[in-house]
Amino acid sequence: xxxxxxxxxxxxxxxxxxxxxxxxxxxxxxxxxxxxxxxxxxxxxxxxxxxxxxxxxxxxxxxxxxxxxxxxxxxxxxxxxxxxxxxxxxxxxxxxxxxxxxxxxxxxxxxxxxxxxxxxxxxxxxxxxxxxxxxxxxxxxxxxxxxxxxxxxxxxxxxxxxxxxxxxxxxxxxxxxxxxxxxxx
Amino acid sequence: xxxxxxxxxxxxxxxxxxxxxxxxxxxxxxxxxxxxxxxxxxxxxxxxxxxxxxxxxxxxxxxxxxxxxxxxxxxxxxxxxxxxxxxxxxxxxxxxxxxxxxxxxxxxxxxxxxxxxxxxxxxxxxxxxxxxxxxxxxxxxxxxxxxxxxxxxxxxxxxxxxxxxxxxxxxxxxxxxxxxxxxxxxxxxxxxxxxxxxxxxxxxxxxxxxxxxxxxxxxxxxxxxxxxxxxxxxxxxxxxxxxxxxxxxxxxxxxxxxx
Numbered sequence: 001x002x003x004x005x006x007x008x009x010x011x012x013x014x015x016x017x018x019x020x021x022x023x024x025x026x027x028x029x030x031x032x033x034x035x036x037x038x039x040x041x042x043x044x045x046x047x048x049x050x051x052x053x054x055x056x057x058x059x060x061x062x063x064x065x066x067x068x069x070x071x072x073x074x075x076x077x078x079x080x081x082x083x084x085x086x087x088x089x090x091x092x093x094x095x096x097x098x099x100x101x102x103x104x105x106x107x108x109x110x111x112x113x114x115x116x117x118x119x120x121x122x123x124x125x126x127x128x129x130x131x132x133x134x135x136x137x138x139x140x141x142x143x144x145x146x147x148x149x150x151x152x153x154x155x156x157x158x159x160x161x162x163x164x165x166x167x168x169x170x171x172x173x174x175x176x177x178x179x180x181x182x183x184x185x
Numbered sequence: 186x187x188x189x190x191x192x193x194x195x196x197x198x199x200x201x202x203x204x205x206x207x208x209x210x211x212x213x214x215x216x217x218x219x220x221x222x223x224x225x226x227x228x229x230x231x232x233x234x235x236x237x238x239x240x241x242x243x244x245x246x247x248x249x250x251x252x253x254x255x256x257x258x259x260x261x262x263x264x265x266x267x268x269x270x271x272x273x274x275x276x277x278x279x280x281x282x283x284x285x286x287x288x289x290x291x292x293x294x295x296x297x298x299x300x301x302x303x304x305x306x307x308x309x310x311x312x313x314x315x316x317x318x319x320x321x322x323x324x325x326x327x328x329x330x331x332x333x334x335x336x337x338x339x340x341x342x343x344x345x346x347x348x349x350x351x352x353x354x355x356x357x358x359x360x361x362x363x364x365x366x367x368x369x370x371x372x373x374x375x376x377x378x379x380x381x382x383x384x385x386x387x388x389x390x391x392x393x394x395x396x397x398x399x400x401x402x403x404x405x406x407x408x409x410x411x412x413x414x415x416x417x418x419x420x421x422x423x424x425x426x427x428x429x430x431x432x433x434x435x436x437x438x439x440x441x442x443x444x
Contacts, residue, residue, distance in 0.1 A: 005401070010337060015396065021349050058341065069305045070250075072302045076218055
């Protein structure tokens with residue numbers, strides 16, 4: 001598989017961080033759109049999928065931080081927990097894409113995405129229960145905030161992210177994960 | 186929308202060291218969050234007015250992010266006013282609870298978000314990309330102990346800030362193009378309005394990544410490999426003006442915490 005250069009990964013990461021600021025701005029006019037549609041999660045997961053774990057982690061940490069500094073959202077009270085949560089997503093999608101190789105791109109993408117989303121939510125829940133909302137956090141709150149309220153966002157991510165990866169491959173902006181062999185032509 | 190676009194003017198705020206501007210911004214953010222009294226809010230407004238006046242930036246440029254999000258602020262205010270749980274509600278029905286505390290909370294949240302946006306905007310409007318990169322790189326230096334490539338991280342963050350206005354512009358163009366093809370983005374129903382943004386996502390990602398691809402090709406063609414190999418002139422020492430600005434912001438922060 002042809003690998004993307006370090007410079008290209010860096011610039012793609014910058015684009016993903018910028019999208020972490022721009023996408024939520026489009027949803028700000030809608031009440032509860034952030035926790036429901038999770039617009040900031042999409043660039044973070046995408047960066048982990050196409051650039052790898054160090055860049056995914058950076059996007060997860062820097063995206064909410066810059067967005068909070070430039071647009072005031074997320075509010076500072078939620079910023080640390082959100083940075084940790086998104087950092088986990090970026091890190092885990094990158095790691096999963098590195099280790100999962102089924103020879104089928106769709107399968108790789110879905111396994112990495114779903115595993116990162118589930119483990120990321122568990123780790124984010126643990127971090128909130130132990131650090132950010134110690135003593136006030138419950139299983140019911142975790143289930144509601146991470147799965148019930150966020151259900152539209154989860155569905156959007158599962159449908160949209162593989163499509164974006166394929167669109168980027170088709171536009172030759174990222175290399176194919178499994179290059180087509182001569183027999184495939 | 187001018188978020189992230191540097192406006193070169195000769196002003197005191199522009200001349201301040203970028204590292205000190207970032208540290209001052211952090212102190213002021215803490216001050217804003219700690220504010221809870223009317224005097225505190227008045228002080229923050231005064232400080233903000235002085236900063237904008239010293240920066241010589243046009244009020245239009247400084248306030249442009251707020252103008253764009255007016256609907257968001259109204260929604261946030263009314264959500265706090267009508268859904269904030271209070272012991273003494275003026276009016277209460279089902280989950281709705283309209284109270285004086287809710288109104289105060291709504292004003293506080295909207296005020297805080299506005300001030301943070303203005304301060305962030307003044308920082309990006311008054312700091313050149315090169316200065317911002319060097320400042321971030323300098324402030325992140327302790328992370329080198331953890332083997333974090335701070336120069337690269339600073340470069341990525343700086344490029345991200347520069348990308349924001351470009352991506353916003355492209356998003357508007359894509360939105361107009363889709364509208365010309367018959368798409369509806371102006372639905373009065375908020376849920377429909379949110380869902381109408383979804384068809385825009387893939388084109389926005391493709392155009393953003395195309396821009397990123399062009400930039401990376403241009404950088405590689407000019408021999409750029411990574412920021413660590415770059416050389417720079419000797420470090421710029423802090424001046425009296427820089428130290429004074431940080432000290433002033435620190436004092437404001439302490440006063441706001443203990444008021």
